[in-house]
Amino acid sequence: MKLYYLPGSCSLATHIVLREVGAAFTLERYDPSKGATETGAAYTAINAKARVPALALDSGDVLTEGAALVQYVAGQHPGSELALPTDxxxxxxxxxxxxxxxxxxxxxxxxxxxxxxxxxxxxxxxxxxxxxxxxxxxxxxxxxxxxxxxxxxxxxxxxxxxxxxxxxxxxxxxxxxxxxxxxxxxxxxxxxxxxxxxxxxxxxx
Ligand SMILES: N[C@@H](CCC(=O)N[C@@H](CS)C(=O)NCC(=O)O)C(=O)O
Missing domain, CATH: 1.20.1050.10 (Glutathione S-transferase Yfyf (Class Pi); Chain A, domain 2)
Structure with a gap:
């Protein structure tokens, strides 16, 4: 998985959840002034909404919207302290x-x-x-x-x-x-x- 982020912005929530559950992931920083990531990738090709966070899954799917991402990551780790309640x-x-x-x-x-x-x-x-x-x-x-x-x-x-x-x-x-x-x-x-x-x-x- 790869998390596209901007330091200290709302993408930090997904970043913390990834670390809390012990997920394997990499980080790629977005630079809004360039419209590109730190590797030079055009960001709208990753997330057409031009917002962080975006989470690129190993399957090739890209998930966006922070509230969805934190639930997705927690949902993938049912044994963690952040697991979503089943009730x-x-x-x-x-x-x-x-x-x-x-x-x-x-x-x-x-x-x-x-x-x-x-x-x-x-x-x-x-x-x-x-x-x-x-x-x-x-x-x-x-x-x-x-x-x-x-x-x-x-x-x-x-x-x-x-x-x-x-x-x-x-x-x-x-x-x-x-x-x-x-x-x-x-x-x-x-x-x-x-x-x-x-x-x-x-x-x-
Ligand atoms: N609806 C989006 C909004 C995300 C959002 O507002 N991201 C801000 C950072 S907190 C952002 O990408 N700012 C950079 C920009 O607008 O260029 C979500 O909830 O994930």
Whole structure:
């Protein structure tokens, strides 16, 4: 398998899951400014949507969309800690959390990574991020360690990756102490550390 990635972006979630489950894979970095990967391959020939992550399987299939990729990888490793629950309700709860993180929460950060966003749009986006963080703080206020059913899941990994962007929105996560503690816990996991190290981000974790 090969993961196409951009350091620190949402592709980091798939990267961490690959490391957590012990999958065999290689990495190839995408450079949006060139529209090409580090080996010079035209990226739209790999993913016509021109977004990371993309996961090229040994079969030749290419999977895209981060929420799908983390479920695919976890699903291939039923013995791992990140295995998807077999119970339909528990599995849907993981997908529910993943959907929130990969759509609403993830996308509320987009204006902070775009050069052409004006200050008013950034202020609206910041308020949205704050609203989502307050929702998460309420969730973790019941003493849970993880997002869903107090059991580690791919939604936690994706949530950790998005929480790494909070400072880019001009916010201090300490204002949401339970969410901050969750981010710290997740950053210490061996899979997180290995992926951050490989992406040259360990000091910024
Ligand atoms: N719907 C896609 C969106 C992925 C996405 O937003 N990727 C961003 C990084 S987090 C990206 O590729 N940015 C580079 C660019 O837009 O040029 C998914 O959920 O995987």
């Amino acid at each position: 339909a309700l528990a599995r849907t709860r993981v997908q529910e959390a993943l959907s929130f993180v990969s759509s609403d929460f993830h996308k509320s950060f987009s204006p902070f990574f775009s050069a052409d966003t004006d200050d008013a749009a950034k202020a609206r986006a910041k308020a949205q991020v704050e609203r989502h963080l307050t929702y998460l703080e309420g969730l973790f206020s019941d003493g849970r360690t993880y997002f869903v059913d107090d059991r580690l899941s791919v939604a936690d990994v994706y949530l950790f990756v998005v929480l790494r962007w909070v400072e880019a929105a001009g916010l201090d996560l300490e204002a949401w102490p339970k969410v901050s503690a969750f981010r710290s816990r997740m950053s210490e996991r061996p899979g997180s550390r290995a992926a951050l190290q490989a992406e040259g981000l360990l000091d910024a974790a």
